[in-house]
Amino acid sequence: MDAEKKVYNEKVIEAGNMGRTLEITKPEQQQQQHQNATKGGEKDLESTIVKRRHATSNLEAATHLFKGSVGAGLFAMGDCFKNGGLIGSTLMLPIIAIMCVHCERLLIRGSLLAVAQTPGATFYDYPETVEKCFEYGPRPLRRMSRAMKLIVEMFLCVTQFGFCAIYFVFITENLYQVMQQNGIDISMSLVMLITLLPAMIPSLMTNLKYISPVSLLANCALLFGLIATLSIAFTSGPMPPVRERNYFTGGSQLALFFGTALFSYEGIALILPLRNSMREPEKFSSRFGVLNVTMVLITSLFIFTGFVSYVRWGEDVAGSITLNLDVEDVMSQVVKMVAAMGVFFGYPIQFFVMMKILWPPVKRNNSCAQKYPITMQVALRFIMIMMTFCVALVVPQLNLFISLIGALCSTSLAFVIPIIIDFVTRAQVPKGLGTWIYFKNIVILTIAILGIVTGTYQSVVEIIREFQ
Numbered sequence: 001m002d003a004e005k006k007v008y009n010e011k012v013i014e015a016g017n018m019g020r021t022l023e024i025t026k027p028e029q030q031q032q033q034h035q036n037a038t039k040g041g042e043k044d045l046e047s048t049i050v051k052r053r054h055a056t057s058n059l060e061a062a063t064h065l066f067k068g069s070v071g072a073g074l075f076a077m078g079d080c081f082k083n084g085g086l087i088g089s090t091l092m093l094p095i096i097a098i099m100c101v102h103c104e105r106l107l108i109r110g111s112l113l114a115v116a117q118t119p120g121a122t123f124y125d126y127p128e129t130v131e132k133c134f135e136y137g138p139r140p141l142r143r144m145s146r147a148m149k150l151i152v153e154m155f156l157c158v159t160q161f162g163f164c165a166i167y168f169v170f171i172t173e174n175l176y177q178v179m180q181q182n183g184i185d186i187s188m189s190l191v192m193l194i195t196l197l198p199a200m201i202p203s204l205m206t207n208l209k210y211i212s213p214v215s216l217l218a219n220c221a222l223l224f225g226l227i228a229t230l231s232i233a234f235t236s237g238p239m240p241p242v243r244e245r246n247y248f249t250g251g252s253q254l255a256l257f258f259g260t261a262l263f264s265y266e267g268i269a270l271i272l273p274l275r276n277s278m279r280e281p282e283k284f285s286s287r288f289g290v291l292n293v294t295m296v297l298i299t300s301l302f303i304f305t306g307f308v309s310y311v312r313w314g315e316d317v318a319g320s321i322t323l324n325l326d327v328e329d330v331m332s333q334v335v336k337m338v339a340a341m342g343v344f345f346g347y348p349i350q351f352f353v354m355m356k357i358l359w360p361p362v363k364r365n366n367s368c369a370q371k372y373p374i375t376m377q378v379a380l381r382f383i384m385i386m387m388t389f390c391v392a393l394v395v396p397q398l399n400l401f402i403s404l405i406g407a408l409c410s411t412s413l414a415f416v417i418p419i420i421i422d423f424v425t426r427a428q429v430p431k432g433l434g435t436w437i438y439f440k441n442i443v444i445l446t447i448a449i450l451g452i453v454t455g456t457y458q459s460v461v462e463i464i465r466e467f468q
Contacts, residue, residue, distance in 0.1 A: 055279040058290055064274055065267055065294045067218050067346050070301070071163070073264030074226065075339065077302050078309025078317035078324075080264070084257030085248040086310065090303055093261060097299040099444055100265045101291060103418035108285055110421040111272055123276045125356065126269060126413075127152045130421060137424040152417060153357050155409040156269055160354035161388060162405045167347045168392035171195050174322070174340035178333045189393060195344065196389055202348040204381050218345035225339025226305060229321055232332065233312040245310055255454035259407060262451040264302065268414045269353045351388075355381060404463065407455025415448035 056064070081089040107129065114132035115121045124132055131149035134141050172192040179186065202214040249257070271291075275284040284290045309321045318324050322339050325332035359377055363369045369376040419441045426432035 056274075056277045057279060058283055061274050061278050061284065062290045062294045063216055063219060064277075064349060065270060065290060066298065067222075068270040068274075068349050069265055069267030069294070069298055070219075070222060071167075071343050071346050073260070074222065074302065074305060075229075075320040075322055075343075076260055076264065077306030078313060078321045079319050080257055080260040080302075081306035081310035082246075082315060082317050083249060083253045083260065085246045086242065086307060088248040088254070089257060089261075089306055092257070093303055093306075094299055096261050096447075097265065097295055099447070100268070100414060101295050103415055103444065104268055104271045104291060105285060106418040106422045107268065107271060108275065110418075110425055113425055123272075125272050125276075126156065127357065129272065130417060133421050133424050136428065138427050141424060152413070155413050155417075157354055157357055158405055159409040159413065160269065160350050161384075161391075163350045164347055164354065164388040165392040167344050167350070168192055168195060168199070168389055171340040171344040172392075174336045177327060178337055181327050181333065192389070192393055196385075199344065199347045199389075200382070200385050202345075203351045203385055204378055205348070214345055214348050218342050218349075221338050221342030221345065223342075225322065225335055225342050226301075228331070228335040229325065229339065230305065230308055232325060232335070233308055233321075236312070239311055240314065242311060245314060255450070256458060258447070258451045259455035259458060262411050262414065262448075263407070263455070265298075265414060268418075270349070273353070273356060351381075351385070354384065358384070404456060404459035407452055407459055411448055411451045411455065415444055415451075419445055419448075 080093075083089075084092060107126065110133045111124050111129040114124050114129050114136065117136050118124075118132060127149045130152050131145045134145035134148050136142075137145075169192075172188060172195060175195070176188050176191045179191065274290075275281050278284055278290075285292075305321070309317055309324075313321070313324050316324070322336050325335060327333065327336070355377075359380065362376070362380060363373060366376070422437070422441060423433070426437060
């Protein structure tokens, strides 16, 4: 009887460790916690059951993934279709989506392999997965493990910090435009200050479970803004004939399409934390799991939005389709505000990823953080929120630099690094790198490099043009 009870305890403890989502710890700490848990008896068992209550459901994970992948890029789909053509964009967006899902699966596979090769480990996030894959990889690559982890952490921090800062700018510009139209004459800086509190409150929460209502609110606001914008597009007179629009494009326009499309799928940094946060992680990447279903929904939404927007406004479609709405119309003003708030309330999700990288070294190297972890983490979150706010306040043309950062960092994180992980992990297995694997990975790398080069070039051109 005691043996059965011991086995039961160990299974529940293991399940609790797999569901641990919101503790931001290093692998070594996770190993120690796992060892302590298996020796701790009823007290530890009760603790792990409490932690399981914080695990997210499939719907909550899908909500976070949807919000993490859909932001300002959704409202840029009209411009994306203008650069790719009606038929060309409709065909290429699903291909890019399949590439994204495939690379995300490669990342999950690498993480699971790394956990399996590390005794006592239960979960590795993106940077740790890269480090462990290189550490267990071919001997010449092992010395690069630490450097690769630092590169990924740098890319993640810069990208997420940029997203957070641009969200301040995005909502400020929309609110300022509406306020000016209604005779409320206040400065842009004051408008940005007003947006600080709504972003700060949910971002100070250290548990992803409690951010779900904010994420759900953001999704509802985005969908409302999108539906209202498209409704205005359909009801503003007869739709222009489809034959008046370009079916295909080429050259520089096609390069711009790739840049916008690659930037729009921005949620890879959330993949491993979200999977680890679920009560049933195996359902995240199953055939009809959270990842596949959510990405099908996102891609369908992108195609429908881009197609309708380009047909309605043609070559005059703006970088955000809300900018094509008449600012003098009251309904259009409401749509602008709600859509901007939908993007803005994605701030806590993007901020969570950045804090997951920054907090562990702070806790490891600071005795005060070890003694008062919750208080110090909240304090660090407050400081980082204020930093993103100050950067957005001081650098009004931040969006141009964020486009540059996104082209360099986001595309690398979404495509280049997962392919490298696949090469490294398969190189350990005899005949693991077959002809098909080489061909497939090289094609994805080529497309990714094309996106990086063209996106970087276009961003630099726009920055130079803006400051001339």
